[in-house]
Amino acid sequence: MTAPVNKTPSAKKKSTFKCPDCGSACRVTNSKIFGNTYKEFNASCTSDKCGGRYVFGSEPVRILTPSQTPNPMIDLPMHDHSGQNQNPKEV
Numbered sequence: 001m002t003a004p005v006n007k008t009p010s011a012k013k014k015s016t017f018k019c020p021d022c023g024s025a026c027r028v029t030n031s032k033i034f035g036n037t038y039k040e041f042n043a044s045c046t047s048d049k050c051g052g053r054y055v056f057g058s059e060p061v062r063i064l065t066p067s068q069t070p071n072p073m074i075d076l077p078m079h080d081h082s083g084q085n086q087n088p089k090e091v
């Protein structure tokens with residue numbers, strides 16, 4: 001199963017990364033996929049005063065709802081729906 005690669009940067013999405021130094025939004029300039037699930041993003045802070053550039057990492061950590069077409073190469077734990085260990089806050 002190969003996921004379609006969406007290369008169109010037309011959709012202006014709000015950045016999901018915040019500058020760790022000044023807290024401004026970071027603009028993703030490049031991304032790389034490592035292995036099956038881990039992805040890294042090069043991102044630049046949008047604040048002119050800051051000018052920081054960072055590498056952010058992103059990967060799925062738990063399964064909320066199992067896929068109908070699971071990838072046998074990945075092994076993720078199920079999310080604990082029992083209410084213990086709740087996420088502190090949905091952003």
Ligand SMILES: [Zn+2]
Nearest residue numbers: 019022045050
């Ligand atoms: Zn910054």
